[in-house]
Amino acid sequence: MSTLTPPIRWGILGVAKIALKQVIPAMQQGKLTTVTAIASRDLHRAEAAAEDLGIPKAYGSYEELLADPEVDAVYNPLPNHLHVPWTLKALQAGKHVLCEKPIALDVSEAKALMTAAATYPGMRVMEAFMYRFHPQWIRARTLVREGAIGEVHAIHAHFSYYNDDPGNIRNQAEIGGGGLMDIGCYCISWPRFILDAEPVKVTGLVELDPVLGVDRVTSGLLDFSGVQATFTCSTQMAPYQRVLVHGTTGRLEVLIPANAPAGEATRILIQTAGAPARELLVEAANQYTLQGDAFSRAILEGKEVPTPLGDAVSNMEVIDAVVRGAKEGRWVNL
Known part of the structure; x- marks a missing residue:
């Protein structure tokens, strides 16, 4: 103590x-x-x-x-x-x-x-x-692990906003700017959190801003040995964020995965057995x-x-591998 x-x-x-x-x-x-x-x-x-x-x-x-x-x-x-x-x-x-x-x-x-x-x-x-502490993510992960959508086969994440200001630290390559570091790290963390597993190999596709030199659109493909996780993140695209989890009997969507509003209930969409999607309300909470x-x-x-810090190291390993895979045009084993 x-x-x-x-x-x-x-x-x-x-x-x-x-x-x-x-x-x-x-x-x-x-x-x-x-x-x-x-x-x-x-x-x-x-x-x-x-x-x-x-x-x-x-x-x-x-x-x-x-x-x-x-x-x-x-x-x-x-x-x-x-x-x-x-x-x-x-x-x-x-x-x-x-x-x-x-x-x-x-x-x-x-x-x-x-x-x-x-x-x-x-x-x-x-x-x-901070997203890991929000009840919407605890609920989503529990639903997936309890088989609410069957066996998971694919996860897709999208996270984007528009910012081309050269004076913004997120657009300065020498100090760690770019979309992958700023918001792509979430897109990598989310499937790792849902699955409680690490990818065995990854690859990526990166588009650099010709003036700023930072990645403005990055996509990745993560192989979790039976589950495929994909993502796209961008600092020069219309603001949007979403996580979709697809299983053998249904699908689940986390509508505001990163910036859940502190004073409002959040929503998870779930659809199973061909029925219409239903909305699950999760109590308001401040994840910070x-x-x-x-x-x-x-x-x-x-x-x-x-x-623990070991999780942070694992997330950085995937980030580095996505960059390497994009540069070399190949899968990178982890």
Whole structure:
């Protein structure tokens, strides 16, 4: 058991939009979480965010926040190339870390983080795939595993939005930008979560933006030894997201797989035996609040986090293999 008492006191590294608009307000509603500090390399931005969100402390550097003894854990939503460096710095400072996806720039960096994290006994690190905590995904996975649509043979995921702004970090190749890293990582994680399995081989097709140099449309094919999973992700396509699971006796659709609205019930469509599709309503929930509480509970109880770093490494292995398969025009074995 941890010597800490609830709630876990959180510090936020940076003033990323996802932190300000989603994660911080959600954690402020948590049973086991409270946000006590926020840092930015620009003190004025940190102070403005702290004032807007009612956060007690604002720091003009990440180092100052990590030195605060009243911060137990940090949320790292920094650009992709800063995920591993600042997660390691946080661990060195004695802070638990919830790090945004993707956990690293490639699988070698992810493995290095997992190895380093193991040298800090009692410290917790988790990749922030918040969808795993939403009841719609718990329900969908349970339905599939209980055979509601028969034996699963295929899964397809689509995730897209439109953003061609060269100044946006998601469009900067040198710091881990591009559709596959930003949203394709979900499309890979979803079938792995549903099936609780890893693909044996994968391949991909990538279209690069001729000016920005990042992938703007990427598709992948994942072979799960009897189940075929396909996906398309794009940063220059009309906004849309959906996951479809096809079985021998029916199909299931998760309508808003990633950005489930916190204040509204979500819907799963299921169709079996040729009958009309029926809609299953799932209670409203804030997946960021649930994620924060689950991570904090692992700290307080001294237990493993719900999604260990090994899962993050496995997801990065598939991401890397999709890229390699696209470049070399072949299947890549895992």
